[in-house]
Amino acid sequence: MLETIWFLLWGVLWAVYFALDGFDLGMGMLKPFLARDEYEKRVIYNAAGPFWDGNEVWLISAGGVTFAAFPLAYAAMFSGLYTALMLLLFALIVRGVSFEFRSKVDSPGWKAVWDGCQVVGSFLPALLLGVAFANIFQGLPLDQNQVMHGGLLDLLNPYGLAGGVLFVLLFLLHGALWLSIKAEGDLRERAASTAARLWPVLAAVIVVFLVYTWFATKLFTNYLTNPVLFLILLVPVGGLVMIRVWLAARRFWAAWGASAVMIIGVTLFAVVGLFPAILPSSLNPAWSLTATDAGIKASSSPLTLAIMLGVALVFVPIVIGYQFWVYKTFSAPVTREDLEY
Amino acid sequence: MDAILLSRLQFAAATMFHFIFVPLTLGLSVLIAGMETAYVRTGKELYLRMAKFWGKLFLINFVLGVVTGITLEFQFGTNWSRYSAYVGDIFGSLLAIEATAAFFLESTFIGVWVFGWKKLSPKAHATVAWLVAGAGNLSAVWILIANGFMQNPLGYVIRNGRAELNDFMAVVLNPFAWQQFAHTILGAFCVAGFFVLGISAWHLARKSHEEFFNASLRIGAGVALVASILVAVQGHFHGNEVARIQPVKLAAMESHWETRANAPMYLLQIPGENGNVLEALPVPSLLSILAYNDPDAVVKGLNDVPAADRPPVVITFWAFRAMVGIGTIMPLIALFAWIKRRDIGKYPWFLKLLPWAIPLPYLGLQAGWIVAEVGRQPWIVHGLMRTSDAVSPISGGQVGFTLAAIIVLYSLLGAAGFFLAGRAVKQGPDAAH
Numbered sequence: 001m002l003e004t005i006w007f008l009l010w011g012v013l014w015a016v017y018f019a020l021d022g023f024d025l026g027m028g029m030l031k032p033f034l035a036r037d038e039y040e041k042r043v044i045y046n047a048a049g050p051f052w053d054g055n056e057v058w059l060i061s062a063g064g065v066t067f068a069a070f071p072l073a074y075a076a077m078f079s080g081l082y083t084a085l086m087l088l089l090f091a092l093i094v095r096g097v098s099f100e101f102r103s104k105v106d107s108p109g110w111k112a113v114w115d116g117c118q119v120v121g122s123f124l125p126a127l128l129l130g131v132a133f134a135n136i137f138q139g140l141p142l143d144q145n146q147v148m149h150g151g152l153l154d155l156l157n158p159y160g161l162a163g164g165v166l167f168v169l170l171f172l173l174h175g176a177l178w179l180s181i182k183a184e185g186d187l188r189e190r191a192a193s194t195a196a197r198l199w200p201v202l203a204a205v206i207v208v209f210l211v212y213t214w215f216a217t218k219l220f221t222n223y224l225t226n227p228v229l230f231l232i233l234l235v236p237v238g239g240l241v242m243i244r245v246w247l248a249a250r251r252f253w254a255a256w257g258a259s260a261v262m263i264i265g266v267t268l269f270a271v272v273g274l275f276p277a278i279l280p281s282s283l284n285p286a287w288s289l290t291a292t293d294a295g296i297k298a299s300s301s302p303l304t305l306a307i308m309l310g311v312a313l314v315f316v317p318i319v320i321g322y323q324f325w326v327y328k329t330f331s332a333p334v335t336r337e338d339l340e341y
Numbered sequence: 342m343d344a345i346l347l348s349r350l351q352f353a354a355a356t357m358f359h360f361i362f363v364p365l366t367l368g369l370s371v372l373i374a375g376m377e378t379a380y381v382r383t384g385k386e387l388y389l390r391m392a393k394f395w396g397k398l399f400l401i402n403f404v405l406g407v408v409t410g411i412t413l414e415f416q417f418g419t420n421w422s423r424y425s426a427y428v429g430d431i432f433g434s435l436l437a438i439e440a441t442a443a444f445f446l447e448s449t450f451i452g453v454w455v456f457g458w459k460k461l462s463p464k465a466h467a468t469v470a471w472l473v474a475g476a477g478n479l480s481a482v483w484i485l486i487a488n489g490f491m492q493n494p495l496g497y498v499i500r501n502g503r504a505e506l507n508d509f510m511a512v513v514l515n516p517f518a519w520q521q522f523a524h525t526i527l528g529a530f531c532v533a534g535f536f537v538l539g540i541s542a543w544h545l546a547r548k549s550h551e552e553f554f555n556a557s558l559r560i561g562a563g564v565a566l567v568a569s570i571l572v573a574v575q576g577h578f579h580g581n582e583v584a585r586i587q588p589v590k591l592a593a594m595e596s597h598w599e600t601r602a603n604a605p606m607y608l609l610q611i612p613g614e615n616g617n618v619l620e621a622l623p624v625p626s627l628l629s630i631l632a633y634n635d636p637d638a639v640v641k642g643l644n645d646v647p648a649a650d651r652p653p654v655v656i657t658f659w660a661f662r663a664m665v666g667i668g669t670i671m672p673l674i675a676l677f678a679w680i681k682r683r684d685i686g687k688y689p690w691f692l693k694l695l696p697w698a699i700p701l702p703y704l705g706l707q708a709g710w711i712v713a714e715v716g717r718q719p720w721i722v723h724g725l726m727r728t729s730d731a732v733s734p735i736s737g738g739q740v741g742f743t744l745a746a747i748i749v750l751y752s753l754l755g756a757a758g759f760f761l762a763g764r765a766v767k768q769g770p771d772a773a774h
Contacts, residue, residue: 050456053407054449057440063414064437071429071503078418078425079733085419086743090750093408097754100404104761146426147734300430301505308434315441323449329460340455 002305006069007291011271017058019260024048026175028122040187043334045341047182050330072298073278073289080148088128095121126171127164134163138217139282159216173198177256184333219273235265345732347740348420358751362406368533370474377467394770424731428504439483447476489518520579527572531702534565542695559682565675573668584632588641590716593657604628604640612658652718660711667705
């Protein structure tokens with residue numbers, strides 16, 4: 001029971017991370033295409049300003065919870081995906097620094113360097129997270145000793161890359177919607193029309209990815225056993241539809257919320273499909289790392305899981321509370337007065 | 342080269358680089374929160390300008406600390422996966438608690454601190470400063486409890502082929518962890534104190550912004566004095582605990598080879614990996630006194646430890662001496678600065694010296710961590726798991742590549758940060774951005 005709760009919490013943490021950091025990664029990728037001058041560039045940086053650091057901690061938490069609740073899975077996943085994860089880290093490092101350093105020196109060369117870091121540092125995490133998760137969905141070449149075979153190039157298979165494209169598009173749309181909230185005037189119009197143009201592309205890619213998933217993975221097995229679970233699909237599909245509706249009505253907050261719900265729904269759909277495996281083995285299902293006793297049990301002792309659950313029940317609501325307050329406090333569009341970065 | 346040595350180098354490089362920025366974050370955040378509180382209480386503009394000037398330096402430093410910290414959490418999985426699988430039940434939960442209870446708070450409110458000057462009242466903004474400072478120091482508590490488990494594992498039982506938690510409070514209340522926390526946090530306040538002191542002195546030597554930097558210098562001198570005295574005193578008790586719990590580490594710190602009572606300390610000593618190359622001028626019983634507060638105490642020597650279980654003696658010995666040496670100089674400098682704080686302008690040579698003292702506590706802390714971590718070898722978890730059994734099943738080539746990338750990337754970022762901090766210092770308070 002504790003294992004199942006933690007499996008779901010594990011999925012929820014990743015989902016919240018994607019829904020929050022997704023928009024600032026998306027804006028980072030959009031910046032070179034949307035900003036026409038230095039002021040607009042700074043608006044985009046400052047639209048992420050008060051939030052990006054707090055958002056990124058959801059990734060640290062998701063990593064930390066994998067470590068704490070499923071140490072065997074953490075060990076196998078992080079060592080197995082070694083090169084991909086290191087690239088992700090380097091990207092996040094240069095990206096984080098670019099926020100703080102860019103505006104400190106008034107020279108075009110200096111700014112161009114950090115702008116480049118911001119774009120690469122936003123694109124690579126989106127792509128790599130998609131590639132990594134798609135590979136997890138279809139199973140990793142894990143042997144009976146929880147050692148993964150193959151390297152970065154093996155991850156770049158067609159299904160893995162499809163996952164990467166899906167994540168990039170999810171985050172691009174999410175970022176365009178956030179910028180529609182936080183920018184004013186011409187930049188807002190460009191962001192909104194970009195979102196409108198991204199929408200059909202994303203909708204098509206989601207459909208293709210779902211069909212591809214049917215053939216490339218075993219994610220649908222749980223759904224076919226319990227068809228009632230297919231109701232979960234209503235969440236991402238509903239989110240996707242409502243983005244279009246609210247975007248047309250120029251209700252940008254609602255559209256962004258729908259996009260967040262869609263991202264969370266997509267993640268939960270996959271996580272429920274994975275259960276009880278955290279890392280399915282493509283070599284032999286019995287070598288999969290799981291939350292329960294099917295395959296190799298990767299979870300922590302009941303005592304650790306219980307203590308962690310207590311910590312999560314106390315602190316996660318507090319975190320959600322103050323992060324919500326931060327979003328509310330900085331909900332207004334960015335003006336010239338607000339430029340700190 | 343093999344994955345184990347490269348992984349150790351990589352972890353050492355990543356931690357030591359991370360630990361250039363963290364101590365200043367811990368100490369300076371508290372000073373800034375204090376300045377903002379002084380502003381709220383007195384309404385004096387000077388304190389607000391102080392919080393903003395030191396805050397700018399804080400932010401440059403903070404971001405480098407944060408981004409390099411992310412690497413560390415992931416490295417346990419990428420490079421030390423067998424360690425993660427073996428002790429993750431305990432160690433992983435401590436990292437997860439740190440993220441949930443402390444790091445979230447710090448990272449969320451640092452954004453509010455930067456962007457909230459116009460959106461929040463001065464009182465609310467000062468509260469945010471305290472939240473950032475408190476959360477950062479709370480992070481240090483959890484991280485050092487996690488490290489304390491590696492130094493003095495408690496509260497576990499070996500079951501299912503790994504260490505499983507059986508007493509959470511024993512892990513959290515690990516006395517070794519709390520000694521280490523006290524020692525590290527006091528070291529961090531030395532860093533902050535000497536940082537403020539040195540930069541203030543640099544400006545005062547140039548007679549620029551004298552009112553501002555005289556006030557800052559007094560704060561820096563006070564913090565540096567109190568912290569550097571406390572870190573030395575507390576360091577003695579920490580040493581007593583190392584002697585009791587990790588006698589082999591203590592023997593390596595002193596390059597002490599023969600187990601004996603009334604163990605002397607040599608004023609002239611050159612250590613080697615198999616015995617002292619030179620030992621002269623013994624002070625009888627001094628080592629027994631320092632280690633156990635008892636001249637008759639028996640101090641275990643390295644000859645009683647199989648060679649395979651000894652830490653690298655030469656590195657541990659010299660790092661310990663560097664730390665103690667710096668710990669002796671720091672209070673003297675801070676004391677002089679404190680005594681002369683009201684007419685420090687009369688001592689231009691001292692004002693010119695103080696910026697050069699900024700690196701001292703940094704070096705002391707790095708040396709201290711070398712003692713703590715190298716001195717624990719060959720164990721990754723003291724007495725429980727060997728470092729050589731902890732490494733991931735990955736190729737040396739992969740690690741070599743990322744090690745090189747980390748060194749290049751971190752050097753570039755460090756240089757950029759240093760350049761920006763230097764610029765901000767030169768511009769002084771009241772610079773537009």
